[in-house]
Amino acid sequence: MPVPKTLGIETEYGIVHRGVADPNPISASSLLINAYLSRRAEPGAGLGAPRVGWDFIDESPAVDARGISAIGAMAPEIETHLVNAVLTNGARYYVDHAHPELSTPECADALSIVLQDRAAERIVVESMEAANAVLPVGQELVVYKNNSDGKGNSYGCHENYLMDRATPFGRIVQHATTHFVTRQIFTGAGKLGCEMPFRDRTQVGFQLTQRADFFEEEVGLETTLKRPIINTRDEPHADPVSYRRLHVIVGDANLCEVATFLKVGTTALVLAMVEEDLIDQRLAVVDPVRSLQAVSWDLSLSTPLDLADGRQATAVEVQWELLAAAQNYLETRGAALVGGPVAFEVIRRWERVLEGLESDPESLDGQVDWITKRRMIEGFRERHGLDPSDVKLAALDLQYHDLRPHRSLFARLGAETLVTPEEVQRATSVAPKDTRAYFRGQCLARWPEKIVAANWDSMVFEADGKQLRRIPMMEPCRGTEKHVGTLLDTCETVEDLFDRLSAGE
Amino acid sequence: MAEQGRGEQNQRESESASNDGISEPNETFPATGATDRGDGLKNELDDLLDEIDEVLETNAEEFVKSYIQKGGE
Numbered sequence: 112m113p114v115p116k117t118l119g120i121e122t123e124y125g126i127v128h129r130g131v132a133d134p135n136p137i138s139a140s141s142l143l144i145n146a147y148l149s150r151r152a153e154p155g156a157g158l159g160a161p162r163v164g165w166d167f168i169d170e171s172p173a174v175d176a177r178g179i180s181a182i183g184a185m186a187p188e189i190e191t192h193l194v195n196a197v198l199t200n201g202a203r204y205y206v207d208h209a210h211p212e213l214s215t216p217e218c219a220d221a222l223s224i225v226l227q228d229r230a231a232e233r234i235v236v237e238s239m240e241a242a243n244a245v246l247p248v249g250q251e252l253v254v255y256k257n258n259s260d261g262k263g264n265s266y267g268c269h270e271n272y273l274m275d276r277a278t279p280f281g282r283i284v285q286h287a288t289t290h291f292v293t294r295q296i297f298t299g300a301g302k303l304g305c306e307m308p309f310r311d312r313t314q315v316g317f318q319l320t321q322r323a324d325f326f327e328e329e330v331g332l333e334t335t336l337k338r339p340i341i342n343t344r345d346e347p348h349a350d351p352v353s354y355r356r357l358h359v360i361v362g363d364a365n366l367c368e369v370a371t372f373l374k375v376g377t378t379a380l381v382l383a384m385v386e387e388d389l390i391d392q393r394l395a396v397v398d399p400v401r402s403l404q405a406v407s408w409d410l411s412l413s414t415p416l417d418l419a420d421g422r423q424a425t426a427v428e429v430q431w432e433l434l435a436a437a438q439n440y441l442e443t444r445g446a447a448l449v450g451g452p453v454a455f456e457v458i459r460r461w462e463r464v465l466e467g468l469e470s471d472p473e474s475l476d477g478q479v480d481w482i483t484k485r486r487m488i489e490g491f492r493e494r495h496g497l498d499p500s501d502v503k504l505a506a507l508d509l510q511y512h513d514l515r516p517h518r519s520l521f522a523r524l525g526a527e528t529l530v531t532p533e534e535v536q537r538a539t540s541v542a543p544k545d546t547r548a549y550f551r552g553q554c555l556a557r558w559p560e561k562i563v564a565a566n567w568d569s570m571v572f573e574a575d576g577k578q579l580r581r582i583p584m585m586e587p588c589r590g591t592e593k594h595v596g597t598l599l600d601t602c603e604t605v606e607d608l609f610d611r612l613s614a615g616e
Numbered sequence: 617m618a619e620q621g622r623g624e625q626n627q628r629e630s631e632s633a634s635n636d637g638i639s640e641p642n643e644t645f646p647a648t649g650a651t652d653r654g655d656g657l658k659n660e661l662d663d664l665l666d667e668i669d670e671v672l673e674t675n676a677e678e679f680v681k682s683y684i685q686k687g688g689e
Contacts, residue, residue: 127683487665502676502677503676506679518671523671524664525664
């Protein structure tokens with residue numbers, strides 16, 4: 112049965128520790144997050160970051176959605192000893208290998224994702240301020256929201272979509288791949304140069320995406336080696352009989368809010384159509400890995416892609432077909448499972464971005480990152496008469512993603528916004544109301560000292576003295592304000608909550 | 617359909633940046649008759665580049681060289 116497209120984004124940020132001879136990104140990431148947690152724990156600091164640990168009981172990143180265990184596949188490992196916090200907005204803020212990472216709370220629509228993605232940036236900015244206040248003079252932590260260091264190292268911005276477990280995985284692979292290859296024309300964050308192994312960096316001048324160079328397989332479990340377009344990690348963080356979580360690793364981190372909105376909104380619609388088998392079987396890209404790179408490397412957007420039925424179509428043309436299918440989906444099925452009224456705004460903007468890409472890409476300045484960044488770089492190059500290989504341009508590329516408010520180039524480009532600064536500030540500590548993140552966030556805000564650990568699908572409380580009790584949250588769409596708001600409002604203590612839950616509420 | 621060669625790199629090397637607000641036809645992103653908007657964008661870009669000059673990392677070479685990110689995902 113089709114399920115609501117509950118969504119989330121996990122962003123790994125680039126981090127630099129300046130002013131030290133031998134910087135260590137792991138300790139820098141820990142310092143960044145701990146400084147934030149300490150600041151938010153100060154008296155009067157308000158909600159945000161109670162000292163509650165992450166509970167790893169349900170983490171199984173090595174389980175494969177195809178039901179097999181590929182020989183030689185590198186199972187990702189979880190480092191449990193590093194900083195791991197859960198915030199009152201329902202997010203998880205932690206050190207992942209050598210990067211600070213923030214996973215948004217579960218969101219019910221693409222606009223909610225934009226708000227939480229911006230809130231994540233705001234949290235990182237506050238973290239930098241807190242860390243730099245305690246670092247010796249001359250030292251500084253700087254965080255970047257990008258996906259590549261320009262030297263062949265990449266880190267991810269992963270998206271998550273709740274899906275019906277009964278949908279055949281092969282069908283997801285076919286249609287999601289087609290979307291991932293072609294959506295790059297509006298999701299790409301832009302990059303100077305090529306980072307494909309064994310290729311010359313100058314082979315590509317400027318390309319649409321940060322990530323395309325790093326993908327070598329169509330389907331697989333890995334996220335760091337031989338990256339696949341479709342990642343098969345099968346870790347639903349929900350009732351595994353009903354749900355699958357599609358873990359999407361192929362996208363870029365976006366600075367433009369419109370790009371984030373479209374990246375997540377269009378993908379939710381495509382996956383909803385996959386569940387109901389509404390996409391034409393013939394709309395499939397024959398050679399996805401090569402096509403992924405071909406689309407990313409072609410600023411003219413004119414590369415013909417070979418499709419399964421023998422046709423050729425550009426990425427824009429494939430996107431028009433997916434849009435038409437999505438319009439038909441909304442007309443016949445309604446928007447209940449794809450974000451309600453927000454889905455119609457996704458459709459409107461999807462149409463507008465495709466029109467813009469066809470007729471006047473520069474009109475999408477401030478909406479699409481690669482266009483916004485490229486216009487800035489080209490303008491700078493012309494003004495100063497620089498060679499395309501000038502290192503100053505590579506510096507501009509990086510600094511576009513700098514999250515320090517006074518250094519961020521993106522922040523000066525006047526991009527279109529979908530959420531206000533006040534809404535973003537609030538979202539750093541207040542969870543969305545329309546997913547189980549509401550229950551998690553409310554409990555953390557109300558009874559932080561009573562919560563021993565939390566994770567996506569459960570919370571462990573200390574009630575009645577020393578007794579530990581776990582509340583499972585296996586349904587991502589339950590635990591909303593509508594569902595438990597009154598219950599929580601009428602419980603003074605954790606013990607009250609357990610009494611009421613035991614009574615069947 | 618996208619036009620061939622619209623986004624080709626390095627085509628505009630001969631087109632110098634002008635501050636007079638009169639924009640030449642832009643080969644990278646051909647204008648579609650929206651001259652007023654084009655002029656506005658050009659002025660806006662000039663303002664923007666003025667601002668950017670002020671906040672750029674001072675040592676671009678060292679900055680780019682030292683930006684190394686290993687491990688992740």
